[in-house]
Amino acid sequence: MTVGRIAIIGGGPAGLMAAEAAAEAGAEVTVFEAMPTMGRKLLMAGKSGLNITHSDDPERFTTRFGAARERLLPALEGFPAAALREWCAALGIETFIGSSGRVFPTAMKASPLLRAWLARLARQGIVMHTRHRWLGLEGDGLVFDTPGGRRIQRFDAAVLALGGASWPRLGSDASWVPWLEQAGVAVRPFRPANCGFDVQWSEVFSSRFAGEPVKAVVASRGGQSLPGEFVVTSWGVEGSLIYAHSAALRDLWEQEGATILTLDLVPGRSLDRLTGDLARQPARASFANRLRKGAGLAGVKLGLLRETTADAARMDAADLARRIKALPLRLERPRPIERAISSAGGIAWNSVDEHLMLKAVPGVFVAGEMLDWEAPTGGYLLTACFATGRAAGKAAADHISRS
Known part of the structure; x- marks a missing residue:
């Protein structure tokens, strides 16, 4: 029964x-x-x-x-x-x-x-x-x-x-x-929850790096810092590290509009060490070589630096190191809820x-x-x-x- x-x-x-x-x-x-x-x-x-x-x-x-x-x-x-x-x-x-x-x-x-x-x-x-x-x-x-x-x-x-x-x-x-x-x-x-965010990439950056993973970085916002990785897409960013911050970033976007996620592209090096490593690079070397040998930056990470910092090649070692350790990534808006992992x-x-x-x-x-x-x-x-x-x-x- x-x-x-x-x-x-x-x-x-x-x-x-x-x-x-x-x-x-x-x-x-x-x-x-x-x-x-x-x-x-x-x-x-x-x-x-x-x-x-x-x-x-x-x-x-x-x-x-x-x-x-x-x-x-x-x-x-x-x-x-x-x-x-x-x-x-x-x-x-x-x-x-x-x-x-x-x-x-x-x-x-x-x-x-x-x-x-x-x-x-x-x-x-x-x-x-x-x-x-x-x-x-x-x-x-x-x-x-x-x-x-x-x-x-x-x-x-x-x-x-x-x-x-x-x-x-x-x-x-x-x-x-x-x-x-x-x-x-x-x-x-x-x-939307556990969602990606739109970023206004240049056509050059988007065409070259869409689909590329950005590994071994630390993302920070509002005093919270988390290590991990994310993926560059044709429309912006997505992936586990972005999802981990997405609730707070979405709430901030609802209050203020576009918001900033700060990236440390070389979390394994202190600011002082990175400054010294960059300062030791020959002035006659190309910007790409100085970044590759002095900071270990190449590929999509170097692309992110150039995309967000128009005068990066003219910066001295100290300013460049600070930028690499705190790169501001402007997020325009969360992706539509139809494309979010959850709600x-x-x-x-x-x-x-x-x-x-x-x-x-x-x-x-x-x-x-x-x-x-x-x-x-x-x-x-x-x-x-x-x-x-x-x-x-x-x-x-x-x-x-x-x-």
Whole structure:
């Protein structure tokens, strides 16, 4: 005997985990996905190696979620990174910790994990419908646009896991916002997170260096300095180091417009040493040779110096060293949210109770990027989606039992 019928709307990581948790609690579960297949954004995330979680100790791990930390804490503690790795192992997917502390499946792909997961969900009796787009609420019913036309479905509880507003072509298009706002749910505007930034490169620089990685640098803004690397693109910059600063840079851009990211192109050398190394270069040597031998700068790093410093070749050793150690890179604007890895904003926390149930719509729970939180790349995003999905699925089943 089941505890009741639960609808899961959204077939991404949060939705599928909610389905699994609800089924384990004894519910009869049906998953509705608007796209032709489940888990499309998960597959996209796995194209370059699925970073499924991070090996940070639990206390440090939870600090990555900023202002939303306290509200996410129960879900993260209920399904921490270690539990996620055990869950992967139970699917037959072994994981390893990379040099940066990030955790990946050994196969470095999402597709084997997704296939194994969907097969297990099917064995649990979970029914899955694709090409079923949720159109909102009508009384106590859920309205769907299906291949057979408009349908109204009724369940004892529902979990919404429809994603945020990044990569809409994969299904996260935020079309649900007006339907929930009409029902009395507060939704904070979506903004790009873990995004690149536009830079006004010259045509010469862009044509020569687009696609080039800038390695072993330190980027600073607002007193925070982080080492890493990023990639020059035809339109600007992207990559892990840019994403790490993107939330603060986006917030500053919203207040002031274009903002500055300061780069140390040779973090392994002190300013005094670099000044001396440059001063020892023969005056008759070309600027490129002086920079290559005196500072180890060549290729894209030298290109960045020239692009941002018109009079670099005329600077003395001291001024040139200071410039190399604090190169200002002007960022014009964040990339559009459609191209961001994730999004900030979503359902306001004061619109959900401690069990992730919408206060305005009892019996309807939410999970994943629909909620107002953000985190850097590194496995934190996926872990929180899995964790909130699991928490919401279990809470939906518990809600039916109590009712």
